[in-house]
Amino acid sequence: MVYLTRKIEFSASHLYHNPAFSAEENRRVFGKCNNPHGHGHNYVLEVTVAGEPDPATGMVLDLKELKEILQREVTDRMDHRFLNYEVPELAGQIPTCENIAAVIWRLLEPKIPRGRLNRVRLYETPDLFVDCYGEENGSGNGVRRGAAEPSGGAR
Amino acid sequence: MKLHLSRRYRFSASHRLHSEQLGTEENRRVYGKCNNPYGHGHNYVVEVAVSGPVNPATGMIANLTDLDTFVEREVIEPFDHKYLNEEVEEFRANVPTTENVCIEIFNRLRRFPQAKLERVHVEETGLNSFEYAGQPEGATHE
Secondary structure, three states, X not given: OEEEEEEEEEEEEEOXXXXXXXXXXHHHHHHHHHOOOOEEEEEEEEEEEEEOOXXXXXXXXXXXXXXXXXXXXXXXXXOOXXXXXXXXXXXXXXXXXXXXXXXXXXXXXXXXXXXXXXXXXXXXXXXXXXXXXXOHHHOOOOOOOOOOOOOOOOO | OOEEEEEEEEEEEEEOOOOOOOOHHHHHHHHHHHHOOOOEEXXXXXXXXXXXXXXXXXXXXXXXXXXXXXXXXXXXXXXXXXXXXHHOHHHOXXXXXXXXXXXXXXXXXXXXXXXXXXXXXXXXXXXXXXXXXOOOOOOOOO
């Protein structure tokens, strides 16, 4: 098995706000990220595809093809966008790095023509990133419920 | 969806690689420059990966403020600008190689209450790094 990784960058703005929380709770849980005007990041996305090289071409997947898929599915959708308002796949979700990585996985996974999507790594800053490996045990709709109660602060 | 959240932290510390189980000559041979009795230092980078369900109300595996506070208290504060051999209890008996530093950091962070610790990755310099993900299931030795 060979793992091929392609990197792209996109820049986007977002804000964290849960309408079910009070103004005070939003500020406490999300801190600076709750600024109603939003703020932005230069996101770096690493997409890893696993597979066996095609004996005729020596490639797991033609990088040109992967580049076009990433352009269409991720860059065109998210680059220079306000993620809360302009990306329908994120509607109703807080656009954290976790949720964006999961959305990107779901967008890419069915589009990879050869090999298998192995990992989506999304950097929000050089010191903060999320790795997504797809569905656990192939069951459920992805995000599970019932996490520990959030406490103070933000990212 | 299987997700790992990773965060990078930094600390600077000094250490000396010297094993009580080896003789003077052998220590010099095994550890080379790192056996210098006065010690030497590094700028360490620690990458901490945690996993768990994403809370639908916050979109987060763990609030970064909680993780930062925990890592600061358990690792950065006790390690930063310290002489690891003398000032961190665990390294009085264990040689503070970055392998052992990595394991010690993992053991300290596994108690993080809000998410499951998956992996600790420590860069001693930009050229060497170590990773520890705990003992495999069923192993008894810590």
